[in-house]
Amino acid sequence: MLLTATITTTIIIAGTFIYLRYFAKKRLIISTTTSLDETGLLGEIKKAFEEKCPITLNFIPVGTGIAIEQAKRGEMDLTLVHSPTLEKTFLEQGYGVCRKIIAYNFFTIIGPKEDPAGIGQLNVTEALKRIVEYGRTQTRKVWISRGDNSGTHQKEQNLWKIAGYNYTLLSKETWYEGGGGKMGDTLFKAEEFSAYALSDTGTYLKYFKDNRISLQALITEEKVLLNVYSVIAVNPMRYPDINFNDTITFMRFLISNETQQLIENYGKSDYGRSLFYAAVEPLKQNSPQPIVQWIKDYAYFNESECPQEHRCGQEDLYD
């Protein structure tokens, strides 16, 4: 009987492998930041791309930290992320190639309508100081952090640093909650605790307009709150078995005029404004200012979105 079990298992496994290798459609595995997925934008992009090309897109929504980590291990063909600091290391260590900035929006500090810490109308640094002061007088949770090394979490740590705090010490204080999770989970927790949090505008708007949360966006559109999304391929020299050709096809699709239009218009009819702004054309035209300059200051490495040595010969992506 064990013999029968062995033979059956072998036949089924061999059959599956042969099917996957020779008959199944080509796939791209893409790790992606949660904000792009949770707003539903990636769903639209997937639909549009798969109508055009016989390639299936498989998105794995995780925080930017893990997204890059998985790409480094060669589990992914490419990755969609929003943390220039992590991206820079990813390129410089030779794991990532062909970076393209595809979209931007702004982070926003959200909080309860009553705004007990009184941060409305302040700049980010002042606002964070107020939140800390207020938090220290409270016994409850006043700030909810993603706490997952995602792009948003990276940004948050950066903002605390700019405001003059030691993040490691700060995150241990009782009013600080470091276990928010994904963007959506964090918003729900902030809503339950009537707390403040840092969110990307796209996810916040979607949840707010869908009546899932009543928190207000208290501070928006400041230079330090800029949020830039990039796409980066995994280096085919390092992992020869990844699907690099199709990756480039998908990248060309992402930066094409049509897709950039799709990104810019996504959510406009439902939410009254764009959740994401297209970045390719503005960077080419060098307008609107000062936003383009902000993007360059924040997300360019050596005055380029992808320095020559990391372009892997795909110069046409950078015309």
Add this chain to the structure above:
Amino acid sequence: MEMLDDILKAFQLIIQSDQRILEITLRSLFVSGVATFFAILWGIPIALFLGTRNFRGKFVIKSFFNTMIGIPTVALGLILFLIFSKAGPLGLFRLLYSPGAIIIGETILILPIIVSFATTAIESVDPEIMNLAKTLGASEDQALFAVLKEALDGIVVAGIASFNRAIAELGIALIVGGNIAGWTEVLTTAISNETAKGNIELSIALGIILLLLVFGITLASLAINTLRRRRK
């Protein structure tokens, strides 16, 4: 009220048999079904061996399977993640983030359930049946088959319990499956992810389906077992 509204919308989605819901449900049934199939395929011979023979170390093996019943799915998921990832021992098969990885994980998860339950069921069959079958001229395999037939009730229960554990687990499917839409998204991972996305109606709809499947299959199998017993 928002909650009632959400539940109503969820039922609407189910009635309209929304294509995404259908796809996720079928994938869930397929993945857990195949896992249960493999677990039974391997579990029954092991259980027959353990249940009809006496040998040194039998107690250790039985205890091992009994203990493994309680393994936390996230722990198993993590172990498999390390094994399947590129740097891991089975990395070259590129199993990570595929339905195959979930099937293997769930098979390992539920194999101990089948083995333990089925062994107990087989052990409680009168040993004379095997001897009787042999005296009547049955071969070894035929005699084992006779024992199996007597223990069928217990084995069916084991199969159902395994299937339910497989379809209801989240840890393995999330860690080694990655919840990829249209590829490895199953009921539990979709519920978790769609709740985080704020698609509460969809989550509720998937939750209702999951509950109906688990309850429905259990009830149906119990009914069949009762009917069979009555006929005897």
